Amino acid sequence: MSYSSYQSVDLPKIAASAPDMRTMTWLLASLALVVAPHIERLPIWFLGLFLAACALRIWQLKHQRRSIPGWIKLCLTLLALAGIWLEYGTLLSRQANTGLLCVMLALKVMETAKRRDVYLLISMAYFVAITQFLFNQSFYLTLYLLGVVVVITATLIVIEHQPIRQLSGRSNTQFISNRHLFQSALRMLLYGIPLMATLFLFFPRLESPMWGVPQKSLNAKTGISDEMEPGNILKLFIDDSPAFRVEFEGVIPPQSQRYWRGPTLWNFDGRKWTRQRTVGNPPSIDPEQITDPFRYSLTMEPTQNHWVFGLDRIVEVPDRTRMETDMTMYQRRPITSITTLNMISDPDIPLDLELGPMFREAALQLPDGFNPLTQALADQWRKETESPGLIVQRAINMFSTEGFEYSFTPPPIGRNSVDDFLFETKSGYCEYYSSAFTALMRAAGIPSRVVTGYQGGFYNEESEYLLVRQSDAHAWSEVWLEDRGWMRVDPTAAVAADRVNLGALDTFERSRGPFDYEWMRALRNRFDSLQRFWNQQVINFDKARQHSLLKPLGIEDMTHKQSVLALTLISSAILALALWRLIRQQERRDPDRIHQLYLAFQKRMKKLGVESSPAEGPIDFARRCKANCPQLTDQIDRVIDAYVQLRYAGHQHSAVERQLKDALRTLS
C-alpha cells in the first residue's frame, strides 16, 4: 500500500522554517504598499534602507545565504535610532514614532528567519496602516489602505499554505493563484464589513481622551494666518485643498458678496501687517438692524490655528467661539478636527458707528520713516479733497486708471514697499493692493485696517453647498467713515474685477502646475462632494451623533447600556448569519444546475408515487413514470428529452435549459 498523499512534517521545524520565496514576495509587497504613504514624512534615507533590506533578503533567499551577523544588525539599529533622532530632534513626537516604527520594520525585514518573524512583520504592517490615519483621514487614503489590508491578509494565507508548498516541492502558483489569494482575503474582510459597521456605530466612544491631548492633525493646512506680508497668500493660491464648506439655509449670497472674514490686521511695520492684541467685547449689533440675514453652517477643515471664518459681517457668533471688537473670531483650542459652526451673517449691518480714541489711534498707526512718497501723495489729496469718502474714491480710481495690473508674479519691492508698489511696479495681487491701500488711507488720516480671509467659493449645485478652497484666500481693507462706520473696500476689485466676480483661479494668467487644467478643476469639484459626504458622515461621527442614532426608534439619547445592548444584539445576529452562510456554502453539495432540475423532477414524480432507484437512468425512470402516470406522458417526455440533451448530448444551450424548466413547470 502506498500513501503518497500524506506528508509527514517535523512540526518544530515548520514553525521555525524560513519563509519561502512566495511568502517573502507577498510580505515585501505588503510592507512596501503600507509604508508608501508615509514616505513623504520619513527621512530621505529611509527609502534606501528599506529597499536595501528587501533586496538583501531576496538575495539571501535566492542564493541560500545565511543571515547577516547580529552585531551588524545592532549597529544598524543604533544608527537608525540616531538617524530618527537627528531628523525629528526627538524620539517621542508622533512623526518620530511612526518614523521609528517604519525603520524598525525595514530592519526587521533583514531578520525574517522564522515563521514567527513573518507574523511579527505582518502585525507591524497592520499597525503601520493604522498610523496613516493620524496624518490623514481622506476618503482616498482610506480606500487605498483597505486595499493594502487585503494584501497583508492575503500574505497570511500565503504563509499558512507554505508547509504544503515546501513538502510537495511543486511550483508555487500551482496551489493557489495570486488572484485567488487576493480574492479570498478580500472576501474574508468583506464578510467583516457589517460587523465593522455595527461596531463603528455602537461601540461606546470616549468623552475625553484618557491620555495626552488631542494632537494636531498634521495634514492640516495652515491657511490664513494672523500675519500678512507680500508672498504669504501666494502659497495658498496654489493649494486647491478645501478650507471650509458652507451649507446655506435659503438664500445664497452672490459671488461678489462672498467675503469670508478672518483675522483683522491693524499693525503695520512698513512691510508686514500683524494683529493687535485687542481683547475686547464683540461689536454691539442692534438686532433690529438685521434685515436679510444669511443663515448657514460652515464646516471647517482642520487648521492648526484658532481662527474661525464667517461671511462678512457676522451677527451671530457660533458656539465655543469668541469674537473680538474687530470681528475677528477664534476658538480657545486650535481647530484640529473637522468642525461645524452655525452662524448668521448680514453683509449690510453697520459696524462701529462710533470709533473709540484707542481704536482710532490704532487704525491710523504708520511706521515712522517709511514710504515718504505715499505720505506726500496722501497729504496732497488731503488738501485737494473735501471728505474722506472722496479720498477713498480717488484712491480706487487711481488703481483702476493708472496702469495697475493684477499679477501673481510681481516684481520685488524694497524697504518702502508701499512707495515701490504705488509708484514703480504697479503690479501685484490682493496682499499688495490691500496693504498699499490701507497704508495710503492711514497716511490720509482715514482710519483703516486690513482684513484677511477668503473670497468666493465654488457652489456645488448637486449637493447644494459652497466649497471654499485655500486658493480662494484673499485680503481686503476696511475704512472707517463718519456716520457710516467701517466700510469694506476691496482695492483688488478695482484692478481685477474678475477676481471678485469669478474667483481667484480665473484671474490666473498661467497654469499653476502640471495638472492644472479647467476640466481637472471641474473633476476635483465633482469629487469634493464625495469627500464632503465622507467628512460629514464618517470622519465627523462622534459621541453626540452616536447618541442620537436610535432616534427613529424613539430613543432620543442612547445611553451606554443601550448602545452596548444594541451592539451585542446586532453583532450576534451578524455572526449567526455568517455562521449559517458559511456552513451552508459548504454543505451545498451539488452546484450542478441541471442535476438540480433533474432532482426536482424526481421529487415531483415521487409525489405522484414513482420513486427512482439509484441504479436507474433517466430514460428507464421516465418509462416507469409514463407507465404510472399515462396522462403526463407528453410532459415527462419533454422533461427527459431536454435533460438527456443537456446531460448526455453535450448541449450547453440555455434555450434547452429553459425548455427543461418550462417542461418541469407544466408538471406541477
Added chain:
Amino acid sequence: MAKQRFDIQSWTYPLIKRLSSHRPPSRLPITISSKRLYVLPTRFGVFFGLLILIMLLGSLNYNNNMALMLTFLLGAFMLLIPIYTVRNLSGLEITHIDAKPVFSGDAAQFVITLRNGHHTARPLIWARHQQLTTVTSLPADATGHLMVAIDSQKRGWMHFERSRLYTTYPVGLFTAWAWLTPDVRCLVYPAPETGAPTLPSGHHDSTGRPEQRGDEEWSGLRDYQPGDPSRLMAWKVVARTGQLTSKVFSDHHNQEIVLDYHNLPIQGVEARLSRLCSWIIDANERGLHYALQLPDQQIQSGHGDAHMHHCLQALAEFQSGAAG
C-alpha cells in the same frame, strides 16, 4: 520549553484532554461533528488580539474615526476567522485507519484515510501525535491520508492512542482541533531477538545447534521468472550483467523445521517468543518450510509471507497463562 509556556494551547490541551477523556473510543467511520471540535486562538492569534486592543485604545483616545474603522474591520475579521477554521474540520469523515503490524519497540504507523464529502475544499488538515506531524489538503469530494505514529511498547494488540486532528486554516489565527479516539488497533509482534543463535535445521533438532549451511544447498542461478521472491534475486549478477537472475537453492522443501516453544534452552516467556520470532523471520528469509508449536496452538508447516505473519500473530497474541 520556555517558549511553550506562553502558548495558550500548552495549558489548555491537557485540561480539555482530561475533561473529554470520558469519551469512549468511537467506531469507524467517524464524522467530526462540531460537538467534537475545540477552537482556541494560536499564539499569533493572541498576539493579534492584543494588537487590535492596542489599536482600539489608541484610536478611541484620539477619537480618530478612520483608525477606529480599521480596528473594527480587523476585529470583525478576527471574530469571523474561527468560523472558517471550524468549518475546515467539521463534517470531515475518517473512513478508515490502517496499520501494518510492527515489531515491538517500533513505531506503529496508523494511516488515516479522510474523506471530504463537502463541496468546498479543506486545505491544510494536520494530524499530530508525539513527535510526528503530518499534513494534507483535501479538494472537494476527495480523500486524503494522514499518519499517526505510535511507539509500541509490548507485543499484542496496541490500541490507537488519542491524537489530535487540527487545522489553523485560513490565516493561522485560530486552531480548531478534534481528539481522534477511533476503535482501531495494531498488531505488535514480539521484538526479534538480536544476536539469536542461528536457526535449527532438521526435523529432530530444534535445540539451537548451528545449522548446516553449506554449498550443497546452493544449486545455481537461473533467469528471473515473474513471481520469484526478491530475496532470491542474485543482485550481484544483476548488477554485473544487467540480466535479472534468481538464485536457486536445492532441497528446501525437503527440510522440515519445527520451532517448538518448549524446546528452547532459555527461560522466560518473552525471551522465548523473541527467539521464535527471530527464527521465523530468518526461516522466511531463506524460504524454508517451518511449523510452529506453542503451548496453546500449533501451526502446521508452511512457508511464505502469509505463513510468517500467521506465526508471528500467534506469537503476538500468545497468552503467557496458557504456557501453564
